[in-house]
Amino acid sequence: MFKGQRGGLLRSYALIAPLFLFLLATFLLPVGMILWRSVFDPELRAALPATAVELSSWSGQGLPPAAAYTALAGDLRNVDGASLASLSRRLSYENPGFRALLQSTKRKLEAAPAGVTPDLATLDPQWRANSTWQAMKRAAGPVGTFHILSALDLRRNYETGIGPARPGAALYRSIILRTFAIASTTAVLALVLAFPLCAFLARQSDRVRNLLLLMVLLPFWTSILVRTTAWLALLQDRGVINTLLMEMGLIDQPMKLLYNRIGVITALVHVMLPFMIFPLLASMRSIDPRLFRAALSLGATPLYAFRRVYLPQVMPGVMAGTLMVFVVTLGFYVTPMLVGGPGDQMISYYIALYTTGTLNWGLASSLGLILLVVTLLLYAVQNALLRRSGVGVR
Structure with a gap:
């Protein structure tokens, strides 16, 4: 009797298995991908791994420690073009000038004599701005709330907290x-x-x-x-x-x-x-x-x-x-x-x-x-x- 009930239960599961697989492929997986992509932020960590580690431990207030500048200089020397382009697109969501900043800084670092690491602050004054480093910290990933907050016209400021992304605008x-x-x-x-x-x-x-x-x-x-x-x-x-x-x-x-x-x-x-x-x-x-x-x-x-x-x-x-x-x-x-x-x-x-x-x-x-x-x-x-x-x- 028990074996008969178990066989009937297995046959019932077999009948609903195609429907379950269909729902899994057409609903559950897409919804899961939406949930994941809304918090997935991997570009900076993939392109500048050492910099991402340093920024993760930085509080976001003032300027980062000298180790972050050193890590960024080393990462920019070694990053490939595809990874840098992907990172530039991600950071341009906050500031369209990031693409030019990263590309010009990389060219100046590569033009420097071997064994010499120029001070990034002397290469471009934007590296002395807290807003530049905050934007990079928000992208340090691999998981973050930047995209969700952006969809609500909000942005995390590590000095003042979460506030409007664009003052006076709520697109x-x-x-x-x-x-x-x-x-x-x-x-x-x-x-x-x-x-x-x-x-x-x-x-x-x-x-x-x-x-x-x-x-x-x-x-x-x-x-x-x-x-x-x-x-x-x-x-x-x-x-x-x-x-x-x-x-x-x-x-x-x-x-x-x-x-x-x-x-x-x-x-x-x-x-x-x-x-x-x-x-x-x-x-x-x-x-x-x-x-x-x-x-x-x-x-x-x-x-x-x-x-x-x-x-x-x-x-x-x-x-x-x-x-x-x-x-x-x-x-x-x-x-x-x-x-x-x-x-x-x-x-x-x-x-x-x-x-x-x-x-x-x-x-x-x-x-x-x-x-x-x-x-x-x-x-x-x-x-x-x-x-x-x-x-x-x-």
């Missing part, structure tokens, strides 16, 4: 807030449009409901690139919408509906509407309509019965659809790029830019990590609210 925080604002607006508008439609569909016969759901699915089956391009034709200055409004005499000149926030949200709501309709409709169909009629028969007004009887039962579908629309919208790239302006690009645009354009994988991974953390927090908040309201799944 990435404004991009993150913009992304959340667009996703929130899209989720709210999708809910406003989907709720009455789902309430209507829930009361129809199966045949009518399936026919109407087919109309909902038709654009969903169309490529997102095709749908977004269609909105370009609809929203442009001489497009269908502006032409119709002008012929009706409602406007005198075309409205600006394209390459702004209006166009982005309009196209996103159209794309995300099915993601709201299906969980909301499933929740509404699971409700016993007799409960609402019973509340009315007991003297409750329609509004009171809707708020106290109907809405709590449909709330799981509302929260599931809203969370799904919000989370999926956070990662949109094509739609804002095609119908939005420079001030409407979402965080996924910058992740793609830093991944394929500037090759700043650390910052791209940190921005992706922020999206992942926000998604997990929202999911936890949703579960907590459902349990608190007594409608969560037990």
Whole structure:
């Protein structure tokens, strides 16, 4: 009996093994790589190993000890071109002048007579600045918080602590807030449009409901690139919408509906509407309509019965659809790029830019990590609210 149970258990594990391996390859490993690349900072330690050791023991205040200057001079003499180029790219994230500083210092050291190590401070006055050495200490790695802090417009100063990376500017925080604002607006508008439609569909016969759901699915089956391009034709200055409004005499000149926030949200709501309709409709169909009629028969007004009887039962579908629309919208790239302006690009645009354009994988991974953390927090908040309201799944 025990052997039979163990054999059945092994067969069950064998059946789910392909799914586990698929999830491991397509989800767990990529997420792990994002987490690792957001803190991985190996360039300085690979190019200047002795300097990295000296900087690790330096407090970051004032100027480093003479041993750090000696180690840097020796490392710059021996570093190869590829490692120095990689390090220069990493340090240029903080100061674009680092590439020229390292290259010129290396040339001057190689031009010095054999056995003579010139004083770095005499080769370039930047080596007498605390900010130069602090930037190198932040890159001493191999693990650090530079990229994560940069994604939040922060920087570690070893004399004053963590503070703004650029005084008076918050580039990435404004991009993150913009992304959340667009996703929130899209989720709210999708809910406003989907709720009455789902309430209507829930009361129809199966045949009518399936026919109407087919109309909902038709654009969903169309490529997102095709749908977004269609909105370009609809929203442009001489497009269908502006032409119709002008012929009706409602406007005198075309409205600006394209390459702004209006166009982005309009196209996103159209794309995300099915993601709201299906969980909301499933929740509404699971409700016993007799409960609402019973509340009315007991003297409750329609509004009171809707708020106290109907809405709590449909709330799981509302929260599931809203969370799904919000989370999926956070990662949109094509739609804002095609119908939005420079001030409407979402965080996924910058992740793609830093991944394929500037090759700043650390910052791209940190921005992706922020999206992942926000998604997990929202999911936890949703579960907590459902349990608190007594409608969560037990």
